[in-house]
Amino acid sequence: MQNEFRAHVRRLQLWPAGTPVLVAVSTGADSMALLDLLAHLPVTLRPQINVVHVNHQLRAASVQEAAFLTQYCAAHGWPLYQTKWPVAAHPQHGTEAAARQFRYTFFAQVLQQHRIPVLLTAHHADDQLETMLMRLIRGGDIQQLTAIAPTRPFQQATLVRPLLPFTRQQIRNYVTQRQLTYFEDKTNQDTALTRNRLRQHVVPELKQIQPLAAEHATAYAQQLQRLLRVNQHQMDALLIASGHFLTPGYYGELAAWQQMTTDVRYLALTRLLTRLLVATGNPVKQRQKNELLQLLQSERPQGQLALAGTWQLVKSYHYFTIAPRPAAVVTPNFELWPGTTIQAGPWQIGLQAATQALPTGSACLEVWLAPAELPLIIRHRQAGDRLPLRHGHQKIKRILSDKKVPQQEREQLWLIATQQNLVLWLLGIKRSQLFNPQQTDKIHYRLIIKKQTS
Incomplete structure (x- = not known):
């Protein structure tokens, strides 16, 4: 021996x-x-x-x-x-x-x-x-x-x-x-x-x-080890061609993934989960893998699935990500009084009397507001929010779906509402279409919006 x-x-x-x-x-x-x-x-x-x-x-x-x-x-x-x-x-x-x-x-x-x-x-x-x-x-x-x-x-x-x-x-x-x-x-x-x-x-x-x-x-x-080594090399190349790795995580182009055959997609996802989760001590069950494959192949434009630890898959229209879930950030609401200006994310928001000149480069919404509706509230969207239109209301959730706004971006959107939660403006997306005839108990204001570019 x-x-x-x-x-x-x-x-x-x-x-x-x-x-x-x-x-x-x-x-x-x-x-x-x-x-x-x-x-x-x-x-x-x-x-x-x-x-x-x-x-x-x-x-x-x-x-x-x-x-x-x-x-x-x-x-x-x-x-x-x-x-x-x-x-x-x-x-x-x-x-x-x-x-x-x-x-x-x-x-x-x-x-x-x-x-x-x-x-x-x-x-x-x-x-x-x-x-x-x-x-x-x-x-x-x-x-x-x-x-x-x-x-x-x-x-x-x-x-x-x-x-x-x-x-x-x-x-x-x-x-x-x-x-x-x-x-x-x-x-x-x-x-x-x-x-x-x-x-x-x-x-x-x-x-x-x-x-x-x-x-x-x-x-x-x-023999199996050799086959798997070759498969890993090929799948790594395919993953890079169909998306890119994040720090940490992965961004995948759905069009490229959906063009793969069923077997190749399974092997690519298995390799991806091994690199991202299994290698970091987060097991992936076969049931979860099947659910991920089903979501990637489905016609649902958006969706998400929780994985081990804080990891999650998020599908959003043309792409998907597998990454740790970001820590929840509690963002305070802002109060907007007449004559003041507030900075909320990239937005500079002001409320001024309609008699004042409109600043250049700004968007404007004419509003009539009673004292009880003030101060206006600048906040993120909530379940059940609706935007007033000329003929009824439209759910903000439906507006975002129609415009194919990714789920991650939806959580970061700002809107302006009255004290009674009447939504005036979903910033960057759509403003309300209020019918506001001149009223003696309300004051004519202008909402002035300007986006700051970095």
């Missing part, structure tokens, strides 16, 4: 000779075999070995295992970094996942503190088969069926699994041949855990049918 391991390391160029590596060692057969194989690489391939160990304090034997590893590393001159998982931190449920989280957090700390660029773990072909089976029965995205990657980024380092081509039996044969000391984890016999049930019952049956089941699983994972 040493020759095969040596050829594997050389072929994939897993690390330059002399590179510091951090080897995760549990003292089980797999990690002890990995240590021995690394130690017996030729100088032209051998890394600089550092060892990391976590005592999870879940078994009494863990004290003996830690003591053994301390002596073993000292005898070989390898630095050893170890810690304990506090018993008080053990959860009542989900112990396996919590232990893994603690373990890998410690690995990351050691890598960063000692500037070690590579982390090695002893995952092998049988682990690959078990992981693929677990993810297959659990369901989810096809990318998860790639199971355990030979290498992947980990924090600021690279996580490498150099034993993936080798089966559990090959490793056990090597340990026996080399007479290596190792410790069996008795919890591996607990069939209450899904992985152990697969290991004890399902995998042996599969190997009865096909002895090379583990090797075939590794080969399929490699």
Whole structure:
């Protein structure tokens, strides 16, 4: 096995000779075999070995295992970094996942503190088969069926699994041949855990049918990883051609997306969600993905869907965005008295007597107002707002839809209303068409509007 391991390391160029590596060692057969194989690489391939160990304090034997590893590393001159998982931190449920989280957090700390660029773990072909089976029965995205990657980024380092081509039996044969000391984890016999049930019952049956089941699983994972890498490259190019990335988020041209075939649109959206959400720890359920696709394909001009965290998709006529929802900003209302001027967003708004000269470059609305209607209120639109016309009223929501004003812009629009909520002007969109004959109880004013250009 040493020759095969040596050829594997050389072929994939897993690390330059002399590179510091951090080897995760549990003292089980797999990690002890990995240590021995690394130690017996030729100088032209051998890394600089550092060892990391976590005592999870879940078994009494863990004290003996830690003591053994301390002596073993000292005898070989390898630095050893170890810690304990506090018993008080053990959860009542989900112990396996919590232990893994603690373990890998410690690995990351050691890598960063000692500037070690590579982390090695002893995952092998049988682990690959078990992981693929677990993810297959659990369901989810096809990318998860790639199971355990030979290498992947980990924090600021690279996580490498150099034993993936080798089966559990090959490793056990090597340990026996080399007479290596190792410790069996008795919890591996607990069939209450899904992985152990697969290991004890399902995998042996599969190997009865096909002895090379583990090797075939590794080969399929490699093929799928290659296909997905090519797909990711193509989808990234398509995403850029059909829109552009925001900081953070994405802006997509609907015309370009709707010209894609159904399959391509699905793959493009999957890649986009992976880059934006999954990569930042925000899961996306298949149901949500289906809803997003349905909204993008539908004839509805506008719509939005909430995603994980604060992320959301907003569709608006000719484009859509996937981005975090902006924080709600509470904008105060303004009061406009005769003879005063107010600045609301880009708008300069004044109310003056009709006898005064109209400023150049301004728009004007003639209004007759009673004292009870003052001061005028400058605010954002509200549900149910209507604009008076010569023959009735028109809902402002309908006006905005007819003019295809995007939803995000609608929330920023300003309007002017009386104290009785009679809307006089939806700024930048439409003004009211009031029929105001001269009345003795009202005063003739002019609303003066000017937009400031940046």
